[in-house]
Amino acid sequence: MARRSPALFAWLLCGTLDICYAAVWSVFAGSDPGKMLRGVAKGPFGDGAGEWGLGGALAGLATHYAIMAAMIVVWFAAVRRMPALREPWWLNGTIYGFGLYLVMNAIVLPLRFGAPFPPPDLVKGAVALFPHIFFIGLPLAWLTRKDPV
Template identity: 40%
Template sequence: MTVATLANPAGFRPAAARIAAAGLAGGALDLAYATVVGATAGRSFQQVWQGVASGWLGKAAYGQGWTSTLLGLLTHFGIAGAMAGAFFLAAGRAPVLRRRPLLSGAIYGVGLYGVMYGLVLPLRWPGVFPRWDGVRSAADILAHVGVGVAIAFVLRGRERSAG
């Protein structure tokens, strides 16, 4: 968000709505990818998202049914919203990011992969990450590129005027 957007409460709503929409777009794409990857590994939809909730609850997440599944989904979309917010802030400083959403989104997606697989996941599962797993890791990178592109496309174009 720009200082002008923060100083103008009427301008905050459109910016927040755009960030939320971008987070939903990127999060939905990643939700589909993670659910399919989980299914190919024999995990149900519920188990995949309980796995995300286990970051908060530990192994207890797997025994809490849909409550922990919902917590996992909320966490997932919260992270996606933060990713969208970070892109929004960066695009406020470098407007070329909004003008070139395919390129900037793809580069941002590679960065998101680096943060997720180089920092976030190793903090949660230090014995498992980081790792390179051939085609699966390449698919993980492509999925993150898709998330970055989805976020960039939702946030593309000129900043909308509040008035």
């Protein structure tokens, strides 16, 4: 029987929760998921990726899961080196999610797109913070709270 991969499961779970949230939010904001994904693709592929149609959306989806892989790898490496991160899982997951939010919104997005930090619209800031904590940090911490990774 093949051994289960907790990291692979975490990557698929967190990546899917996060991108579904972004897709739903883009619809509520009056846009569409394809445009949102093409916006993600602009990060590594340049502004022209916004004009790539389906290819740009797929590139954005691949970019999203690549970023998510980095987030998962860092958490799993940290838990291996510091088992104390397992408890209290809810606190450490929240802190990790907040840290991910800071890296993405205070460093990556301002460097690539010139996005201001903190965001002038606090609602948009909360919309960006929520998935980092509830769809990445907390699930990761919960999944690794007991079993060795």
